[in-house]
Amino acid sequence: MKKIFILVFLLLCSLFLVGCWDAREINTLFIVTGIAIDKSEQEGFFDVSVIGIKTSPSRGGSQSSDDKDKKIVLKTTTRSIRDAFFHLNLNYDRTLYLQHNQIVIFGEDVAKDDLHRHLEFFVRSENSRMETLMLIVEGRADEVFKMDVKQEQNSTIYLFTHIQTISRRVKHYKISVLNFIANLLTEGFHSVIPIFAVNKNDDDDMPINMTGFAVFRNNKMIAKITDLEALGFVLLKGDVKNTNRTIISYDGMVSFDFDDIKTKKEIIYKDNYPIKIKITIEITASVEELLGFEKYSIQDLNRELHNIVQQEIINVATQTFKYFQELKVDVFGIGLSIYQHHPKKWNNLRNDWDNIFASLEVEINPKVVIKDYGQIVSIYNPGGVK
Amino acid sequence: MTIAETKISGRQFMYSIICFIQASAILNAFISNITYQESWLVVIFAFIIFIPSVFMYGALINRFKDKNLIQIIIQIFGPVLGRIISVIYLIFFLSITMFNITDLTDITKTSMLPTTPYIILVMMCILITAWAVRSGLRVLTIYSKMYVFLASFIIILSIIFLFNVIEIGNLFPIFSLPLKKYVQGIHILNAIPFGELVVFLLIAPNVQMNKKQTYKYFFLGASIGAFSFFLTVLRDISVLGETFGMFVFPSLVAFRLIRITEAITRIEILFIVILIILLIFKISILYYVTVITVSQIFNLKKYKNIVLSVGFFLMTAAIVLSANSIQHTLAAQNGAPFIWVTLQIIFPFILLLISLIFNIKSPKEESK
Amino acid sequence: MIVIGVIYLLIMIMDFYPIIKHKKVKHLIINLMFIIPGLIFLFLAAKGIIVKSWITIIWEFLKSLGISY
Numbered sequence: 097m098k099k100i101f102i103l104v105f106l107l108l109c110s111l112f113l114v115g116c117w118d119a120r121e122i123n124t125l126f127i128v129t130g131i132a133i134d135k136s137e138q139e140g141f142f143d144v145s146v147i148g149i150k151t152s153p154s155r156g157g158s159q160s161s162d163d164k165d166k167k168i169v170l171k172t173t174t175r176s177i178r179d180a181f182f183h184l185n186l187n188y189d190r191t192l193y194l195q196h197n198q199i200v201i202f203g204e205d206v207a208k209d210d211l212h213r214h215l216e217f218f219v220r221s222e223n224s225r226m227e228t229l230m231l232i233v234e235g236r237a238d239e240v241f242k243m244d245v246k247q248e249q250n251s252t253i254y255l256f257t258h259i260q261t262i263s264r265r266v267k268h269y270k271i272s273v274l275n276f277i278a279n280l281l282t283e284g285f286h287s288v289i290p291i292f293a294v295n296k297n298d299d300d301d302m303p304i305n306m307t308g309f310a311v312f313r314n315n316k317m318i319a320k321i322t323d324l325e326a327l328g329f330v331l332l333k334g335d336v337k338n339t340n341r342t343i344i345s346y347d348g349m350v351s352f353d354f355d356d357i358k359t360k361k362e363i364i365y366k367d368n369y370p371i372k373i374k375i376t377i378e379i380t381a382s383v384e385e386l387l388g389f390e391k392y393s394i395q396d397l398n399r400e401l402h403n404i405v406q407q408e409i410i411n412v413a414t415q416t417f418k419y420f421q422e423l424k425v426d427v428f429g430i431g432l433s434i435y436q437h438h439p440k441k442w443n444n445l446r447n448d449w450d451n452i453f454a455s456l457e458v459e460i461n462p463k464v465v466i467k468d469y470g471q472i473v474s475i476y477n478p479g480g481v482k
Numbered sequence: 483m484t485i486a487e488t489k490i491s492g493r494q495f496m497y498s499i500i501c502f503i504q505a506s507a508i509l510n511a512f513i514s515n516i517t518y519q520e521s522w523l524v525v526i527f528a529f530i531i532f533i534p535s536v537f538m539y540g541a542l543i544n545r546f547k548d549k550n551l552i553q554i555i556i557q558i559f560g561p562v563l564g565r566i567i568s569v570i571y572l573i574f575f576l577s578i579t580m581f582n583i584t585d586l587t588d589i590t591k592t593s594m595l596p597t598t599p600y601i602i603l604v605m606m607c608i609l610i611t612a613w614a615v616r617s618g619l620r621v622l623t624i625y626s627k628m629y630v631f632l633a634s635f636i637i638i639l640s641i642i643f644l645f646n647v648i649e650i651g652n653l654f655p656i657f658s659l660p661l662k663k664y665v666q667g668i669h670i671l672n673a674i675p676f677g678e679l680v681v682f683l684l685i686a687p688n689v690q691m692n693k694k695q696t697y698k699y700f701f702l703g704a705s706i707g708a709f710s711f712f713l714t715v716l717r718d719i720s721v722l723g724e725t726f727g728m729f730v731f732p733s734l735v736a737f738r739l740i741r742i743t744e745a746i747t748r749i750e751i752l753f754i755v756i757l758i759i760l761l762i763f764k765i766s767i768l769y770y771v772t773v774i775t776v777s778q779i780f781n782l783k784k785y786k787n788i789v790l791s792v793g794f795f796l797m798t799a800a801i802v803l804s805a806n807s808i809q810h811t812l813a814a815q816n817g818a819p820f821i822w823v824t825l826q827i828i829f830p831f832i833l834l835l836i837s838l839i840f841n842i843k844s845p846k847e848e849s850k
Numbered sequence: 851m852i853v854i855g856v857i858y859l860l861i862m863i864m865d866f867y868p869i870i871k872h873k874k875v876k877h878l879i880i881n882l883m884f885i886i887p888g889l890i891f892l893f894l895a896a897k898g899i900i901v902k903s904w905i906t907i908i909w910e911f912l913k914s915l916g917i918s919y
Contacts, residue, residue, distance in 0.1 A: 226739065433651075439655035
């Protein structure tokens with residue numbers, strides 16, 4: 097009797113307590129893969145665009161030609177991000193589903209104004225994930241959604257794959273919401289975010305280019321760095337798997353791969369006041385392409401290339417460091433390392449750190465090992481010119 | 483008279499203690515916004531300060547073999563005063579059971595079932611734990627060993643998976659906060675995961691172990707639990723950095739960051755599953771203790787018949803007497819530890835002292 | 851909410867049946883001691899009245915005594 101009672105009870109449980117209370121079927125969801133935020137023409141308002149993928153039952157076989165139609169862009173103008181989702185949910189037949197969002201894209205204007213207010217939502221909301229990537233786009237962010245990407249389903253998936261690929265080599269290209277907020281909260285440290293530009297040229301199928309980094313002082317973008325400074329930044333930051341540089345010298349042209357860049361920073365104090373910073377950059381370099389240099393023997397060539405690359409690194413790094421000193425933003429975490437290791441000293445420096453950073457003397461100390469010349473031992477010289 | 487009929491082994495007792503601490507450890511939000519990146523230091527200090535209490539509990543267990551806390555209180559203070567004090571303990575046990583139920587439902591709600599009504603979650607939790615409690619202590623603790631290994635495995639696995647985002651620098655600086663913060667942090671930790679071990683004083687008479695083993699298992703259990711607590715805090719701080727103090731469940735955010743290529747990602751469900759298992763275990767121990775206390779106060783011979791009604795009270799009270807989580811945390815950080823520690827550490831110490839001074843012992847082996 | 855409460859109470863018949871059968875008055879009284887406040891709480895919850903958190907009440911009491919961080 098008792099057993100039957102329990103059995104009936106369990107059966108009833110499985111009927112009524114199956115947890116389908118908040119069932120959300122996939123055909124009622126709009127799966128968001130990217131969000132773009134721009135300043136609106138209206139003062140105090142923002143244009144929020146979301147891009148998603150069209151979910152349709154799989155038909156099997158090869159994908160048909162209507163792949164391009166798979167992207168859907170929704171757009172609204174509101175005061176805040178949450179408000180935008182509220183609006184879109186009200187005016188669109190499906191519910192926005194944020195768990196699979198890959199990227200948050202900010203227009204340059206928004207970044208120059210105040211990035212913090214937009215991030216609050218992403219931190220607070222249980223639906224958003226902290227490892228969502230962040231990036232800045234020159235001009236307007238919603239331009240990205242108009243791009244025509246051939247290989248991927250939509251532009252944000254393209255961008256996400258792109259960033260994943262390049263960040264395998266240089267990890268500083270990948271800044272997530274969590275990273276950025278942690279950097280904002282960290283003392284003695286300013287953040288950078290990769291900046292992209294939409295390619296307006298119709299001739300090729302490269303829809304977007306990475307142009308460098310946007311430099312932030314707290315929550316405001318104050319400058320952007322490109323080419324040379326970007327390389328210098330990567331060298332000075334260290335902890336990089338691979339990057340490269342082509343150097344043109346008097347004797348010819350040489351392309352290097354820089355592998356396993358490690359940077360050590362040593363701060364020299366005088367009366368508990370930092371006056372100088374010694375930066376050691378350890379690099380394993382390999383020669384990838386070499387034109388000219390015919391007049392050198394193999395031994396001399398090695399020495400010469402070594403000199404060239406050392407000098408280049410000193411130039412690039414010093415120039416970049418000076419540039420950041422002019423901007424008065426410590427993106428290298430020098431203040432942070434003082435805070436972490438000498439919290440007492442830091443208490444006196446904290447308020448005036450930007451100026452102290454600007455007045456630091458810098459000494460760059462490259463340690464380059466050229467380990468690889470590729471498949472050939474001699475100088476490529478088919479013409480036989482000696 | 484002991485109520486529970488079955489006896490468990492010393493090892494099971496130890497694993498239960500580990501489980502018990504791991505359940506609270508995995509949450510670790512109570513101190514995160516007080517001591518920030520130095521919380522790992524606070525965990526070490528708090529445990530060192532707690533060690534004497536472990537031996538105090540051990541001494542109390544050994545001195546009153548075959549008697550649980552309530553019986554000890556009644557023996558020392560007499561039937562009337564003893565019962566009044568026991569009622570205070572009953573309220574205390576009811577409260578911590580209630581708070582743990584609230585924690586469990588909160589995390590289930592935020593992470594998995596956001597729109598499921600509160601009462602359904604609470605009821606399921608109560609029914610399952612009631613079932614376990616009715617089956618007795620042996621059934622309750624039999625899986626503790628498995629849970630401990632599972633939880634430890636997942637903690638270690640998460641550290642390996644998060645290795646590429648761990649920044650050791652986040653653990654520094656040390657000793658940069660005002661002294662008061664450390665005191666508060668240590669106080670809270672002594673009250674909330676560690677001090678709650680006082681409930682094992684009610685289970686101890688049902689454990690088969692000699693005097694030496696009592697100390698050994700109690701100490702080992704507490705230290706292994708504390709070590710896994712330390713590991714979780716270490717992992718969360720080194721992964722989250724300055725944002726550690728911001729989140730309600732730092733570990734959940736840390737788990738969400740796991741991404742080993744595209745294959746191993748979004749495995750926070752592992753964390754939630756282990757958390758639910760551990761919390762259910764903890765709640766059932768607390769629930770069991772509450773029920774034992776009730777039946778001891780009223781001198782009942784069997785506790786089974788009151789399990790569900792106590793559960794009914796817990797279920798409704800957990801819903802009505804829980805405000806939002808911020809208030810809850812604030813109160814838990816600022817007020818509760820004072821009362822908790824009094825009941826958890828100071829009062830048992832007084833008991834031990836009185837029994838030593840007046841040489842009160844449990845009567846030698848009554849004829850059964 | 852009331853429905854859930856009633857379902858729970860129905861499950862509790864499992865306990866009440868042996869109590870009434872063996873006329874255990876003591877058990878009955880203890881059971882009622884928990885069920886009656888439980889019912890009151892249930893009705894409060896169903897009405898949407900959330901009493902201030904128990905732990906907050908303790909905290910405020912301690913604060914008035916000056917014991918708090």
